[in-house]
Amino acid sequence: MLRKRPLGSTGLNVTEIGFGALEIGRDWAPDVNADPSHLSCEQAGRVLNGLLDLGINFIDTAPAYYRSEEFIGSTIAHRRDEYVLATKVGEHWEPSGSYYDYSREATLRFIDRSLERLRTDRIDLIQIHSASMEVLERGETLGALQEARDAGKVLHIGMTGGVAEGVRALEIGGYETVQVPYNLLNLAAEERLLALAREKKAGVILMRGLAGGKLTEKFERLEKAEAREAIRGFVPFTPSGKAEELAGLALCFVLSSPEVSTVIAGSRRLEAVEANVRSVETGLDAAVAERLRAHARGLAVSVW
Numbered sequence: 099m100l101r102k103r104p105l106g107s108t109g110l111n112v113t114e115i116g117f118g119a120l121e122i123g124r125d126w127a128p129d130v131n132a133d134p135s136h137l138s139c140e141q142a143g144r145v146l147n148g149l150l151d152l153g154i155n156f157i158d159t160a161p162a163y164y165r166s167e168e169f170i171g172s173t174i175a176h177r178r179d180e181y182v183l184a185t186k187v188g189e190h191w192e193p194s195g196s197y198y199d200y201s202r203e204a205t206l207r208f209i210d211r212s213l214e215r216l217r218t219d220r221i222d223l224i225q226i227h228s229a230s231m232e233v234l235e236r237g238e239t240l241g242a243l244q245e246a247r248d249a250g251k252v253l254h255i256g257m258t259g260g261v262a263e264g265v266r267a268l269e270i271g272g273y274e275t276v277q278v279p280y281n282l283l284n285l286a287a288e289e290r291l292l293a294l295a296r297e298k299k300a301g302v303i304l305m306r307g308l309a310g311g312k313l314t315e316k317f318e319r320l321e322k323a324e325a326r327e328a329i330r331g332f333v334p335f336t337p338s339g340k341a342e343e344l345a346g347l348a349l350c351f352v353l354s355s356p357e358v359s360t361v362i363a364g365s366r367r368l369e370a371v372e373a374n375v376r377s378v379e380t381g382l383d384a385a386v387a388e389r390l391r392a393h394a395r396g397l398a399v400s401v402w
Contacts, residue, residue, distance in 0.1 A: 100152070102155070103360065105303075106274050106359065107300070107301075108254045108274050108301060110182055113153060113360060115363060116154065116362040117362060117363070117364065117371065118305065119158060121366050122137045122141075122163075123136050123169055124136050127311050129321070131311065136165060136366070137169070139169050142165075142173060146169070146170060150180050152375050154181075154375070156360050156362070158184045158303070159185050160186040161208060161211070161212060162189040162196060163191070164193075170183075170216055171214075171216040175216065184303075185221055185225070186227035187212075187225070187227060187239065187243070188228065188229070189227045190208070200233045200238065201238060202239075202245075205239050205242035206242055209224065209246050209251055213251060220250065220252065222253050224252040226243070226257040226259075228258060228259055229257040229267065234267055234270060240273075244272070254274045254275065256274055256275030257275075258277035261278050261290075265294060268291075274301060275302070276300060276301075276302060277362075278302070278304065280304045280352055282309070282332060282390065283313065283329075284306070285395065301359040304358055307348060307349055308345055309348075312325075312329060314344055315341040315345075317330070317341075328397050331393060332348075332393065343377070345370075345373070346377025347377075349361055349374060350378055350380075350382035351382060351387055351390050353381070353382070
C-alpha cells in the first residue's frame with residue numbers, strides 16, 4: 099500500500115508516488131522512447147483510472163502538457179474527491195510551440211481555462227510553471243495566484259523551476275510548495291533547498307525523479323555511450339542487479355530524503371506506474387543510499 103506524506107503545511111497528505119501527466123497529453127522524450135507520441139483520450143482514461151485504483155492520489159498537470167488537462171477532465175472528473183489536483187500557469191503549448199505569459203491578466207485566464215478543461219470547481223495546488231528569478235522577484239504572478247485563492251478557485255500556491263529558483267521562492271515567501279528536479283544525476287537540491295524547505299515547512303514535489311526516463315532500462319537507447327556507461331554503473335545497486343529495477347532504485351533514493359513530499363513519475367503505460375508503486379514498498383536502506391550518493395557525485399558532469 100502506498101504511503102502518504104504531508105504536503106508541507108497545506109494540510110494535504112499525498113502519496114509518495116504521484117503521477118506526472120505530461121506524457122499522456124504531449125509527445126515527449128524521443129531520446130529514450132521509441133514512440134514519443136501522446137495517448138488518445140480513451141488510452142489516457144485507462145491510465146488515469148488505473149492509477150487511482152492503485153491508490154495514487156496526486157496528479158500534476160499543466161496547460162503546457164497539451165491535451166493532458168482535457169483528458170483528466172474527460173475521464174476522471176467523476177472521481178474528483180479521490181485525488182489532489184495540481185496544475186500550473188505561465189506556459190501554454192500547442193504543436194506550433196509554447197507561449198509564455200506571467201502577467202496578472204494571463205494568470206487569471208490560465209486558471210479559468212484550466213478549471214474548464216479539468217471540469218472542476220477548484221484546483222488544489224496552483225503553481226507558477228518554470229518560474230524564473232525575474233518572475234519571482236516581480237511578484238505579479240504570485241499576487242494573481244493569491245487573488246484566485248481569495249476567490250476560492252485555488253486552495254494552495256506553489257512554483258516549479260530550477261533549484262536556485264526554488265530556494266529563492268522559499269526565501270521570498272508565499273509559496274507553500276516548490277517543485278524542483280532531484281535525482282541520481284542531479285543532486286543540487288541537497289545543497290540547500292531541502293534543508294530550507296524543512297525550515298519553512300514547505301512541501302517538496304520532485305520532478306524528473308527518473309531524469310526523463312534515463313534512470314530506467316531505457317537508458318540503453320541513449321545516443322552517447324559515455325552516458326549509457328555512467329548510468330549502467332547504478333545497476334549493481336539494484337536488489338537483483340538488473341536494469342529493469344533501476345527505476346525503483348532511483349525512486350527509493352529520492353524518497354529517502356524525509357523533506358520530500360512526493361515524486362511525480364509520468365508514463366504512458368499503466369504497467370510502468372504499477373511497477374513504480376511496487377518498487378517503493380520496501381524503501382531503501384540508509385547505507386545503500388549513501389553508497390549511491392557517493393557514486394552519483396563521482397560521475398562526470400560533462401556526461402549530461
